[in-house]
Amino acid sequence: xxxxxxxxxxxxxxxxxxxxxxxxxxxxxxxxxxxxxxxxxxxxxxxxxxxxxxxxxxxxxxxxxxxxxxxxxxxxxxxxxxxxxxxxxxxxxxxxxxxxxxxxxxxxxxxxxxxxxxxxxxxxxxxxxxxxxxxxxxxxxxxxxxxxxxxxxxxxxxxxxx
Numbered sequence: 620x621x622x623x624x625x626x627x628x629x630x631x632x633x634x635x636x637x638x639x640x641x642x643x644x645x646x647x648x649x650x651x652x653x654x655x656x657x658x659x660x661x662x663x664x665x666x667x668x669x670x671x672x673x674x675x676x677x678x679x680x681x682x683x684x685x686x687x688x689x690x691x692x693x694x695x696x697x698x699x700x701x702x703x704x705x706x707x708x709x710x711x712x713x714x715x716x717x718x719x720x721x722x723x724x725x726x727x728x729x730x731x732x733x734x735x736x737x738x739x740x741x742x743x744x745x746x747x748x749x750x751x752x753x754x755x756x757x758x759x760x761x762x763x764x765x766x767x768x769x770x771x772x773x774x775x776x777x778x779x780x781x
């Protein structure tokens with residue numbers, strides 16, 4: 620089951636948020652925990668919408684989006700939506716949870732005048748890229764140097780909704 624949630628529920632699940640953000644993060648590390656709380660606060664203050672995936676009554680995954688609405692005189696009134704985060708705990712993967720989160724986001728966006736859903740991910744994250752390709756996203760470009768020296772760049776993917 621997927622439903623819209625608030626950031627407080629994610630703050631209560633720091634290990635899940637850390638798992639979704641980056642392999643190297645550990646919510647037990649005070650510096651990492653602070654960074655995770657601050658990131659959720661920035662997303663919340665920026666108007667992000669959070670979706671929770673529940674398995675057995677507990678939060679097992681989540682996604683967040685940022686919707687960009689435009690007036691009719693700008694880009695024909697078409698808006699866009701950035702998928703900021705999406706992830707599911709390891710034991711709930713490959714059971715349709717990610718697809719369910721994407722479906723809930725699409726349903727949320729359906730009554731809005733949104734042309735596309737886009738995201739970025741680490742260009743060498745084959746697992747994530749494979750998931751996005753299976754869910755009708757297409758690569759749109761790479762920005763090099765984003766993650767530091769020696770790291771691959773940031774891959775942008777997009778999915779038309781209209």
